Each structure stands twice: as C-alpha cells, then as structure tokens.
Amino acid sequence: MGDSLLSLLTEEQGRWAEANGREARKALAEFRVATEAAGCRLPSLGVDTQTVTGSVVVMLGGAPPDEVRRLTRYVLAGVAALAAEEETAPADDDPAPGSVSLMWTPYDGQLVVDCGTDRPGLFRGADSDRWRLAPVVHDSGPDWLADPFKVRPGEPKDRARAETALINANRKRWVS
Template identity: 45%
Template sequence: MARERTPASPSQAEPAPTTEPRSLLDNLRSAEHATALLALADLVGATESAGLVLPSLGMEIPVRGRTDFLVQLGGVPPETAARLAVLLRIGVAVVAAEEAAEPATVTHMWAPAVGDLVHDIAADKVGSFHGLDDAGRWLLRPPAGGEPWPVDPSGVRAADVSDRLRAEAALTTARHRAGRVG
C-alpha cells in the first residue's frame, strides 16, 4: 500500500475545514489522524524527557479512503535502542503494578545508561551498569573489571562523589598492579 511519510513536528495539523459536507469516512479519518498525532506527540515528549532522540520518528499517512495511520519509530543508534529497552522494562514493571491495583514497588524513577556508575546499597559496592539479567535485575560490574553481579534495582542509587572517588581509586590500583600506572 502506498503511504506518504510525515515527519514528527508540532506544525502537523488537520487541513482547514471546507464548506463541503464531510462523509462518515472523512470524519473517521479525521478522528484517526488526531489520535495518531496525539500518540506521536506523547511519544516525542516521553522520549525527549528521557534524554532520547528518535531521529526517524514520524507518521505514515494512508492513501485516500483508508484510515490506518501508523506511527513510525524509525532507526536509532544501538546506544539509544539499549537505553530505550531499559526504560521500557522499568516502565513495564510500573504499569504491571498499576494494572494489578497493587502499590508500585519500584522506588526509583531513573534508569542508568550502560556504563553509568551506581552504588549497590546492600553490598556497599560501586559498579557500572551493564544491563538486565533474565529476572529483570540490574547487572553491575566492578569499575576495575571483573564478573558482574545482579542486584534488585530498588537497592541501587546513583553514584555520588565519594562513590566516584572509590571507583577511580579501584581503577588506579588495578592499573598499578598491572604495571600500567597512569
């Protein structure tokens, strides 16, 4: 089916009203178009607030006589895709808790990017975030390298200045032991 691609922009609007009577199909198309534009604007706002840019985000406008508008996510760099996957997994837990009418057990509303330093509160260890395991726990790796360990996201906080100093000290010690001071 031939489609016209429209980039995401706030200037998208329904065409100016005409004096001709509108058919039921035209009214349905207008409602579907408005729904698609709202969904597109909501997605743009959500991704921007998460610090993500989806450069190919847009909407496909169907050929005349059809009403199936499609929001196109487009292509993104691997780092953006990985960050989006982390945010979606966290969001799934929140939505599932809300739908179950249970209080949300998620105590944080942030997601580190791969490589960000965080502090495992229970283990009192600093590690860099490396993704999720199959159980949805965050995988942290020691700053100087080594095996990652899983941790419940609710037991992790963002690394502060002292955590960053600990990480830098661990890296310096590891380099010194390996004979690569610097």
C-alpha cells in the first residue's frame, strides 16, 4: 500500500518549508541590500524555520535605536513616494503593453489553493494567462484552469482537507 497520510503530510510540509525558506532568504538578501543602502546596519537579520509548524520567518533581530530611526525615516519617505505615485497613476488596472509584472510562480507539482473555487490543487504549468491545476489526489477529477491572481501557496492542512474529502466521498459510494 502507499505512504501513510502522515508521511505524505510531513513530506509536503518539508517541501513547503523549503520553498518558503528560499523565498525568505531572497527577501532577507533584498532587505539587507536596502538597509545597507540606507546606511542602516542590522547585524541580527536571519531566517528561522519553525520545526513544529514548518513555517518560515525572516528575523529582523535587534538594532541600535539610531539605526531604527534612520530606517524609519527611509520607510516613511518611501511610503510617501509610493502614495504620490499611486495618485498620479492611471486608473486602468491593465498594465501597459510590454510591462513586466513580478509575481510568485509555483514550482511544478507544488500544492496550491485556487481561492476562486476554494479547491486545493497541484500546479502543472501555465496555459496562456491561466495556471493549470490538477487535483491533489490522482484520478479524482479533471485538471482545471485558475486565475493566477486567485491562487495562493498551499499548506499541509490543504492537502489533508482534499484527501479527507476524497475519503468521505468514497465512503458515501461504498455505503450507497
């Protein structure tokens, strides 16, 4: 027989934590470059993975008050600049032709949740402007296309939810 649900969840949680860890390390590197450019030295920056939950956080650590105040001034100046940009930006939500949009993209086979349908699925690639998702449990239904802006990374609880729903559906068929 196949792997147990617990081992599958543990494996998925490890993949999820690893992917989030990569993202956290990238975010940390970008933050370190930005703070150093602002003249702020934050020596305690780091990434921490919670062993029980598998969640990953960027630890901002401690800094002397003068460094925090300097960073605060830069953040507030950036907020003001972004607000001014938004006031002058065109109301049209469509990006200009040829513009680049930075967006999270899952890896092939990554557990995701289509928030438009509230269904967990596995990322299978992009079809034009949609993402192709497959059911979490093999042969439990057809693939579907989802709006990438309505898809979030899945968590182990999402896989458990999908597998539990399938088990319950099979039980109903067996009883009938």
